[in-house]
Amino acid sequence: MLSSYVESVRAGFGAFVGVGVLVLLPLIALHYHRFGRVEPRRALVLYGLLAYGLVALALIFLPFPSALVCTGEQMVSTTPFRWITDMRNNLSANGRSGVVAVVTSTVFLQQAFNVALFVPLGVVLRKSYGRGPFAVVAIGLGISLAVEVVQFSGNLGAYPCPYRIADVDDLISNTAGSLLGWMIAPVALVVPAVPHPDASTAPPGTVSVPRRLLGLLMDVLVLAVVARLVFDGNRWWVVGLAVAIRVVVPSLTGGHALGGWLLRYHVRRPDGARANPARIALRELLGVTGLIAYVALAPADWWFAVDMCVLALVVVGAFVVPVFRRDQRGVPDLVADTRAVRTAEHVPAAPAGVGS
Known part of the structure; x- marks a missing residue:
């Protein structure tokens, strides 16, 4: 039995x-x-x-029986x-x-x-x-x-x-x-x-991961086109352009990158205050901009395992972790103490414990 x-x-x-x-x-x-x-x-x-x-x-x-004989048994x-x-x-x-x-x-x-x-x-x-x-x-x-x-x-x-x-x-x-x-x-x-x-529900004004991914895609497309047409793919210029698009521009415009501006969200402090350039730079260093810099500047013969680890850390930290949090903040946001919020709304500060 x-x-x-x-x-x-x-x-x-x-x-x-x-x-x-x-x-x-x-x-x-x-x-x-x-x-x-x-x-x-x-x-x-x-x-x-x-x-x-x-x-x-x-x-x-x-x-399940392979063959069943019905004998009329109760x-x-x-x-x-x-x-x-x-x-x-x-x-x-x-x-x-x-x-x-x-x-x-x-x-x-x-x-x-x-x-x-x-x-x-x-x-x-x-x-x-x-x-x-x-x-x-x-x-x-x-x-x-x-x-x-x-x-x-x-x-x-x-x-x-x-x-x-x-x-x-x-x-x-x-x-x-x-x-x-x-x-x-x-x-x-x-x-x-x-x-x-x-x-369980995300608080008002929270920017979803798909929305941020779409904004990121717009920034990356601009980066790829400009880097190809203007800088002919020079890797140092690619990194510099990525920093300009994802760090300098948001620092000057109150947290708006190009993709975020088009999709109406920007990077702020959790309490709604403006994020200073140092916080935005730290956020991007641990996120996509840091990954772009790594891909552009790492040696071609670098260890494949290291490449996969860096990719996994950025993807999981920036895009998987937020999926499970109410405030949708990933590791870069948590370390830099920033939060992506919608610009079309007056968003209050995130309540205590909102990330649980």
């Missing part, structure tokens, strides 16, 4: 890997559209539920706690008795498994979503009932008859597991609480 469970768990995790990759980008897009960021705790809970659901389904329905049990009678009969037939014999019997372990299978559901419903005991019991019962109906219908008609018994004891055990999960949820430290939507 244990080996079949292990194979089902493997199949469930295999399905999670494939499905998880497919839904990753849509999940990010959905979160970003709704909240203006990807809230890490929400994403963790959703991915955890996805993994749990697929593994649970694999344990419930796998293995494949539904409507007698509550029939498993206790079955266990007693089994123990009596094998001449066994006592607590050890009970807890090691196949029938008891099967029911214990049915309880344990729904414990994570109860934990998540209470700890992450704040559901009460009645809601948890109702949801657990509803899901378990749906599973039993699918089993009794031969997987919704995929098979001419059921290959597993639809059992009322499974309903009882699964529902009890949900309630047990609700009871132990406070001590489940690894399960995070999902914050209220108001605490």
